[in-house]
Amino acid sequence: MSLADSLSSLRAESLSAIAMLSSEEWLVDYRNEILGKNGKLTEILKGLKSLSDEEKRGVGKHANEIRDELSAAFDDRKTRIELADIERAIASEYADVTIPYSRTDGSHVHPLARVRDEIEDVFVRMGFRVYESDEVTTEYANFDAVNVPATHPARDMQDTFWLEGSGNVLATQTSCMQNHILRTNTPPIRAIIPGRVFRNEAIDATHENTFYQVEGMVVDRGIHIGHLKYTLETMLSEIFGKPVRTRMRPGFFPFVEPGVEVDSSCPFCDGVGCRICKQSGWIELVPAGLIHPNVLREGGIDPEVYSGFAFGLGMNRLAMLKYGVDNIRLFLDPDIDFLRQF
Numbered sequence: 009m010s011l012a013d014s015l016s017s018l019r020a021e022s023l024s025a026i027a028m029l030s031s032e033e034w035l036v037d038y039r040n041e042i043l044g045k046n047g048k049l050t051e052i053l054k055g056l057k058s059l060s061d062e063e064k065r066g067v068g069k070h071a072n073e074i075r076d077e078l079s080a081a082f083d084d085r086k087t088r089i090e091l092a093d094i095e096r097a098i099a100s101e102y103a104d105v106t107i108p109y110s111r112t113d114g115s116h117v118h119p120l121a122r123v124r125d126e127i128e129d130v131f132v133r134m135g136f137r138v139y140e141s142d143e144v145t146t147e148y149a150n151f152d153a154v155n156v157p158a159t160h161p162a163r164d165m166q167d168t169f170w171l172e173g174s175g176n177v178l179a180t181q182t183s184c185m186q187n188h189i190l191r192t193n194t195p196p197i198r199a200i201i202p203g204r205v206f207r208n209e210a211i212d213a214t215h216e217n218t219f220y221q222v223e224g225m226v227v228d229r230g231i232h233i234g235h236l237k238y239t240l241e242t243m244l245s246e247i248f249g250k251p252v253r254t255r256m257r258p259g260f261f262p263f264v265e266p267g268v269e270v271d272s273s274c275p276f277c278d279g280v281g282c283r284i285c286k287q288s289g290w291i292e293l294v295p296a297g298l299i300h301p302n303v304l305r306e307g308g309i310d311p312e313v314y315s316g317f318a319f320g321l322g323m324n325r326l327a328m329l330k331y332g333v334d335n336i337r338l339f340l341d342p343d344i345d346f347l348r349q350f
């Protein structure tokens with residue numbers, strides 16, 4: 009093949025290859041292979057030596073034209089690849105952050121999550137830290153550490169899901185976090201611990217086997233039941249969007265002494281009496297009490313120096329009350345018509 013023919017076929021071959029290259033990396037490599045110092049063009053031009061001067065001029069001119077043409081083809085291809093990359097990025101990554109938030113796509117916060125957010129918000133403003141409750145926990149944390157010994161009938165109060173062979177249980181109460189909080193903090197302690205809990209219960213309009221609680225704990229010198237009352241009144245007033253009062257009745261839980269059931273004045277009739285509070289003016293809402301000395305001791309805290317209160321609020325029941333939901337099952341039911349109302 010003559011030099012001129014070799015040049016022509018290099019040109020044709022290169023032009024069609026360049027048109028097919030789709031990445032900048034390949035383009036750089038191929039450019040070196042053709043136009044580089046030891047590239048194919050240089051290789052062909054080594055044959056110039058054997059030509060006459062006149063032939064050299066003719067072929068040399070032709071070679072320069074081909075070099076320019078290929079160079080331009082490489083540059084043009086590079087621009088096209090860059091543009092394609094930009095277009096691809098725009099198509100896949102573009103987000104208009106200036107578009108106003110709209111609910112028309114149907115997205116919104118689940119009522120239980122909203123109640124949890126509101127509870128967290130008011131407690132954070134009161135200086136509490138928010139922890140997450142374990143869903144799988146030990147028999148020790150769920151029961152022993154909170155003063156519920158193996159033989160205690162209270163263990164049967166909360167029908168437990170036992171995890172076979174492991175000694176672990178599905179948390180029946182967020183109180184299973186009390187020991188951990190006491191052990192990993194030094195007073196003053198102010199903590200809330202929202203979480204999902206599980207009980208092997210028959211389901212009805214007010215009982216689920218999977219529901220949400222939020223545990224609250226305060227431990228410091230001189231903590232008394234008045235601190236508990238103030239804290240719960242502040243939280244409930246915030247959740248109901250109006251001032252509510254609380255009253256306390258004796259209640260039994262092994263991890264508190266004294267134990268109380270905290271009732272809220274009915275936020276719907278302001279305590280006058282209505283259908284929701286069954287004409288009593290009060291709604292039973294939060295079991296609570298002063299932390300039992302045994303629980304403090306088990307958590308490494310001296311009950312002679314420190315005292316504390318704890319409560320365990322049922323978030324599903326609170327959400328039912330707040331949003332007028334009459335069946336607890338709706339919260340875990342993927343019923344779009346129900347969920348759309350929030």
Ligand code: FA5
Pocket residue numbers: 166180181182183207209214215216217219221261263264293294295296297318319320321322323324325326336
């Ligand atoms: C407890 O779980 C205690 N750990 C609460 C506590 C904490 C007391 C700290 C004292 C100090 P109880 O079993 O009553 O208590 O449950 C607390 C709340 O969870 C109830 O008031 C109720 O709102 C909710 N709850 C209990 N069982 C169910 C259920 N099956 N379905 C939905 N909510 C429930």
